[in-house]
Amino acid sequence: MGESIGRPMVEVRNVSKSYHRDSIEIPVLQQINIAVPEGEFLALMGPSGSGKTTLLNLIAGIDRPTSGEVIVQGTNIGQLNESALARWRASHIGFVFQFYNLLPVLTAFDNVELPLLLTNLSKSERRNRVELALKLVGLADRMAHYPKQLSGGQEQRVAIARAIVTDPTLLVADEPTGDLDKVSAGEIMDLLDRLNKEFRKTIVMVTHDPRAAEKAHTVTHLEKGELA
Amino acid sequence: MFVLNLVLKNTLRHKLRTLLTIFGIAIAVAAFGFIRTIVTAWSAGVEASAQNRMITRHAVSFILPLPYSYLDRIANVPGVSAASFANWFGGVYKDAADFKNFFPRIAVESDTYFDLYPEFIISPDQLALFKAERNACIVGAKLAAEQGFALGDVIPIEGDIFPGRWEFTVRGIYRGRDRTTDETQMFFHWKYLNERIREMQPAREGMVGWYVIQVDRPDDMPRVGGEIDGMFENSRARTKTETEREFQQSFVSMSSSIITSLKAASYLIVGIILLVLANTIVMSARERMREYAVLKTIGFSGIHIVGLIGGESMVIAILGGAIGLALTFPAAGALAAAFPTFFPIVNVEPLTIIIAAGVSLAAGLVAAMFPAMRALRMNTADGLRSVG
Numbered sequence: 001m002g003e004s005i006g007r008p009m010v011e012v013r014n015v016s017k018s019y020h021r022d023s024i025e026i027p028v029l030q031q032i033n034i035a036v037p038e039g040e041f042l043a044l045m046g047p048s049g050s051g052k053t054t055l056l057n058l059i060a061g062i063d064r065p066t067s068g069e070v071i072v073q074g075t076n077i078g079q080l081n082e083s084a085l086a087r088w089r090a091s092h093i094g095f096v097f098q099f100y101n102l103l104p105v106l107t108a109f110d111n112v113e114l115p116l117l118l119t120n121l122s123k124s125e126r127r128n129r130v131e132l133a134l135k136l137v138g139l140a141d142r143m144a145h146y147p148k149q150l151s152g153g154q155e156q157r158v159a160i161a162r163a164i165v166t167d168p169t170l171l172v173a174d175e176p177t178g179d180l181d182k183v184s185a186g187e188i189m190d191l192l193d194r195l196n197k198e199f200r201k202t203i204v205m206v207t208h209d210p211r212a213a214e215k216a217h218t219v220t221h222l223e224k225g226e227l228a
Numbered sequence: 229m230f231v232l233n234l235v236l237k238n239t240l241r242h243k244l245r246t247l248l249t250i251f252g253i254a255i256a257v258a259a260f261g262f263i264r265t266i267v268t269a270w271s272a273g274v275e276a277s278a279q280n281r282m283i284t285r286h287a288v289s290f291i292l293p294l295p296y297s298y299l300d301r302i303a304n305v306p307g308v309s310a311a312s313f314a315n316w317f318g319g320v321y322k323d324a325a326d327f328k329n330f331f332p333r334i335a336v337e338s339d340t341y342f343d344l345y346p347e348f349i350i351s352p353d354q355l356a357l358f359k360a361e362r363n364a365c366i367v368g369a370k371l372a373a374e375q376g377f378a379l380g381d382v383i384p385i386e387g388d389i390f391p392g393r394w395e396f397t398v399r400g401i402y403r404g405r406d407r408t409t410d411e412t413q414m415f416f417h418w419k420y421l422n423e424r425i426r427e428m429q430p431a432r433e434g435m436v437g438w439y440v441i442q443v444d445r446p447d448d449m450p451r452v453g454g455e456i457d458g459m460f461e462n463s464r465a466r467t468k469t470e471t472e473r474e475f476q477q478s479f480v481s482m483s484s485s486i487i488t489s490l491k492a493a494s495y496l497i498v499g500i501i502l503l504v505l506a507n508t509i510v511m512s513a514r515e516r517m518r519e520y521a522v523l524k525t526i527g528f529s530g531i532h533i534v535g536l537i538g539g540e541s542m543v544i545a546i547l548g549g550a551i552g553l554a555l556t557f558p559a560a561g562a563l564a565a566a567f568p569t570f571f572p573i574v575n576v577e578p579l580t581i582i583i584a585a586g587v588s589l590a591a592g593l594v595a596a597m598f599p600a601m602r603a604l605r606m607n608t609a610d611g612l613r614s615v616g
Contacts, residue, residue: 062525082530083529089525089527101612118527
């Protein structure tokens with residue numbers, strides 16, 4: 001494990017989350033407390049159904065806790081309304097998904113440009129940023145390619161370029177290597193490691209893969225909705 | 229701009245499905261427009277009615293004649309500025325089995341009739357020639373074009389209501405002043421008809437089909453109608469006087485059940501348009517729930533998502549509606565060509581275009597409503613897990 005450095009970027013305080021199926025309440029997370037310092041690379045591990053993706057969604061502002069607080073960079077995101085939360089996500093969070101989630105009708109360039117369309121940047125500024133992001137992930141020569149023309153590893157790298165193009169402070173990754181072969185998974189983890197070390201991105205990653213978790217500074221285990 | 233770009237790309241994502249949907253809407257809109265055109269063509273005579281004309285007919289039935297002697301008494305009623313009369317002739321031209329050979333053949337009081345119908349444009353020379361010749365006739369320009377009638381041609385008619393062989397020489401061709409003017413009629417001298425009837429069936433002499441009355445002021449119509457009918461209340465042929473519009477409407481009313489059925493069919497088509505489009509949009513939106521969730525995750529708002537779903541629906545609806553409307557015109561043209569005299573005035577009315585376009589746009593909006601609401605209510609985390 002690497003050492004934690006700097007002040008907390010993410011604070012999860014007494015967070016519980018439960019879902020309702022008809023009249024049945026299904027608890028998913030119970031009284032979770034985590035602090036993620038700035039510049040940290042945290043891996044969340046645990047068996048299926050342990051609540052790790054739910055915790056990641058709460059940290060990223062995609063979902064809301066049933067009780068407790070999630071504070072990111074000093075902002076209690078539970079107090080933001082939906083539109084404010086959407087704006088906050090656009091400027092603070094970069095997302096990497098297991099299945100890449102690129103829009104199939106858009107080229108790699110257009111997919112990476114998506115988050116920038118919500119900013120006030122000019123077209124040329126957007127182009128520069130997209131080209132820089134794609135260059136960083138090693139796909140500068142694939143800008144005009146559609147997702148179906150790329151391999152899984154390349155699609156995930158485009159997704160990472162999309163996640164970092166707005167220069168967010170926090171990257172959240174949900175099983176980023178879960179759909180990749182060993183070589184591609186290694187390349188993706190090297191890329192995330194580089195983003196953490198070279199560009200000081202704070203990363204919270206959910207993974208099943210122990211090899212992927214080796215790149216993280218800290219590994220936190222979840223078991224049945226509680227920290228193990 | 230981004231939303232529009234993505235809308236267009238999404239629309240072309242399943243090309244066959246989109247094309248079939250557009251085709252389905254186009255056919256439905258064309259059918260809607262066509263049916264409405266039939267309904268408006270059916271009542272074209274009503275719409276073309278003059279505001280200052282009235283018709284006096286037999287109180288029992290239109291097919292019963294009135295005495296010619298009523299003319300002077302009607303003309304002298306205060307408020308009546310002119311009066312004339314006409315008589316349905318019927319007859320058979322060429323092959324009766326061919327519907328194209330049917331056209332209205334009407335005996336008219338030739339000295340005054342055309343004064344009451346300023347919408348029939350005829351040159352003074354031709355009108356003078358017509359008036360001067362006993363068996364002359366005037367035909368409409370559309371009828372002349374369809375039957376190949378030219379000035380000087382003789383039109384042979386085999387009489388049925390008025391038996392015998394009749395021959396009329398074309399001395400004039402009238403044109404319609406307005407698009408709604410019927411140009412498929414043939415007019416000839418009532419005097420000629422009366423002379424021949426006097427020889428063949430003396431008991432039918434001196435009878436006319438209906439009187440046409442022009443009033444000074446349309447406001448006077450109820451009073452004038454009342455006075456005319458009052459004059460003949462105790463006559464052997466009682467009269468019914470009504471506005472020309474009401475008179476025309478009475479013919480349309482005879483077909484009211486057909487018209488009602490056609491209208492009902494047009495409303496059903498509106499439902500079909502909606503279902504066809506809604507089916508496609510619901511399917512498309514369901515397939516893209518995860519993409520909408522990704523966009524929401526990245527920071528796009530509900531407005532963007534509504535724009536994507538509604539935009540795709542509107543693009544399909546507008547394309548389908550536009551193609552359907554474009555198809556309506558040749559369909560209406562085919563109707564006019566197939567039944568030139570039964571439907572003498574076939575126009576795709578501006579109101580039909582507006583309604584058809586409105587129906588398409590409304591279908592686009594309504595079809596998008598449910599999937600858009602579903603996408604807006606969707607929990608983003610759930611959406612990311614959804615499988616399209």
